[in-house]
Amino acid sequence: MKQKTLALLLALALLLALPACGKQEAPDTPEEPEATEPVQPEEPQEEEIPEEEAPAGEEDTPAEEDAGQLPENAGGQESANQPAQKPAETPAQKPAEKPAQKPAEQPAAPPAESQSKPAPSVDLAAFYESLAANNTNMPAMMQAEGETLDAFYAGLSGIKTNQCGVYMAMISAAVGEIALVEVENDADVQAVKDIFQARVDYQVGDDANPGGAWYPATIEGWKNNSRIVSNGNYVMLVALEGADDVVAAFNALFA
Numbered sequence: 001m002k003q004k005t006l007a008l009l010l011a012l013a014l015l016l017a018l019p020a021c022g023k024q025e026a027p028d029t030p031e032e033p034e035a036t037e038p039v040q041p042e043e044p045q046e047e048e049i050p051e052e053e054a055p056a057g058e059e060d061t062p063a064e065e066d067a068g069q070l071p072e073n074a075g076g077q078e079s080a081n082q083p084a085q086k087p088a089e090t091p092a093q094k095p096a097e098k099p100a101q102k103p104a105e106q107p108a109a110p111p112a113e114s115q116s117k118p119a120p121s122v123d124l125a126a127f128y129e130s131l132a133a134n135n136t137n138m139p140a141m142m143q144a145e146g147e148t149l150d151a152f153y154a155g156l157s158g159i160k161t162n163q164c165g166v167y168m169a170m171i172s173a174a175v176g177e178i179a180l181v182e183v184e185n186d187a188d189v190q191a192v193k194d195i196f197q198a199r200v201d202y203q204v205g206d207d208a209n210p211g212g213a214w215y216p217a218t219i220e221g222w223k224n225n226s227r228i229v230s231n232g233n234y235v236m237l238v239a240l241e242g243a244d245d246v247v248a249a250f251n252a253l254f255a
Helices: 002-025 028-036 039-105 109-116 124-134 146-152 186-204 216-225 243-252
Strands: 141-143 161-169 176-183 226-231 234-240
Touching: 124 161, 124 176, 124 243, 141 176, 146 161, 176 186, 186 216, 186 226, 186 234, 216 226, 216 234, 226 243, 234 243
Parallel strands: none
Antiparallel strands: 141 161, 161 176, 176 234, 226 234
């Protein structure tokens, strides 16, 4: 019995030894994964490398995008040049036609108006006749011509006139004289006024020379009642009582 029990114990010991041996071999097997485990962390390192390369590739892409923007800008410049040509044509034609027509029509009108309003024409002979008919203070008068005109109005016959009438009192003691002249050239207006003033100065006289009117009352009448006026090319000398009324009637002809 003891031998059987010993045999059983040995058998059990062997059985127990076998799994124990299996347990000892087991640690050899995990050594292989330890050799493989350091290989695995190398793989993520290889994965990290493309991640670092990826930004390098991204840096290349913006360069390509910049290169792509250049033709877009170049195309924008061409499009900017095209609209610059279109507005350059349209405004150049429209304003060139409108101002060319308006100033051509407007300045043509004013000369037509100025020609339609000629200077007033006055009949000086008719004016004298109206004075003689309506002025009771006017003495009897005669028209001075030829040598008489040259003697009392020296230089007047040498001026070009459209109308000329000089009327003098038939009695030298009376104050009454009217000279009416229309000159052709307005530059001669002052020359006629100077001739008329010389006539007044002669009649009035001065301290050295007696007046041509001779009589004191006549000289005083020439001094106080003589007037010289002009309107345009028309000039008048009046020596007459009520001379201011004659001047007003003369100016009314040109109102």
